[in-house]
Amino acid sequence: MIVGLTGLIGSGKSTVAEFFAKHNVMIIDTDKIAHELTNSDYETLEKIHNAFGDGVFDGNKLNRQALRQLVFQDDKLRLKLEKILHPAIYEQVIECLQQPTSCTYKIVAVPLLFRSPKYLELVERTIFVDSNYEQLLQRLKIRSGLEKNDVDAILARQVARETQLALANDVIVNNGDLNSLALQVDKLHLQYTNMENNCK
CATH class of the missing domain: 3.40.50.300 (P-loop containing nucleotide triphosphate hydrolases)
Structure with a gap:
């Protein structure tokens, strides 16, 4: 099974991918x-x-x-x-x-997944990494030195948060608590592993 991972800029997609990688999941990051x-x-x-x-x-x-x-x-x-x-x-x-790969599924991280027909045809499930606006601003200020106006301009060019929430099969909420993030990833990892095993 191929899972598509996406989210708004600064939502923490890379951190989520790192948690999945700890389960020996193959991560293919289009940004990298x-x-x-x-x-x-x-x-x-x-x-x-x-x-x-x-x-x-x-x-x-x-x-x-x-x-x-x-x-x-x-x-x-x-x-x-x-x-x-x-x-x-x-x-x-x-x-x-x-x-x-030894894992039963693979993850492809695509920033604009829901605007990319080729990748949507490729994946069987999608994950949207959600984060509140204040967290986005804080992360992008620290990571890239972006100010509010810069962030707003970038977000205006991305698929709207509400649209992605509606389209995604699964949602991971990342509001700064790494323990909560890890637990959500663990739960989805178990779900995806069971789904693949049931298909065999």
Whole structure:
């Protein structure tokens, strides 16, 4: 079984993924794949350079902040970047899913899962990591130095929280209590393991 993991920016998807990983669940994180591609994949970097020019590079290294600011302000440029990255990310996801694992299910973490038909076709269940607005602001301030206006602008471009809550098969609430978070992950791990065993 393949489970899709998603949530708003700053909701704690990575922390949830780490708890699942403690159960030996294979975690395929599309954000990490994107970071690796834009860090060291020559073909990807060449395509970005051809599309966006020298202004988003410091020598041979991608200037992530410059690129982020550029595409955030222009939807056409954002789509241009997505056309470069998304096929390469998806290809690596498929390769990872084909690798053997001892666990009965695998997790694919996709930030905009409910806006990604390819991934929705791929997964059999979905988890939405929910968190209250104040927690989002606090985490993003600490992690990325983002102010309220920046966070609001990013959230406005994501699938609405209420929509994701309605679409998700399962919801994990992350409001800062790691013990509670671990217990919720433990419960879902048992549920998914039993579901797979019952299908055999």
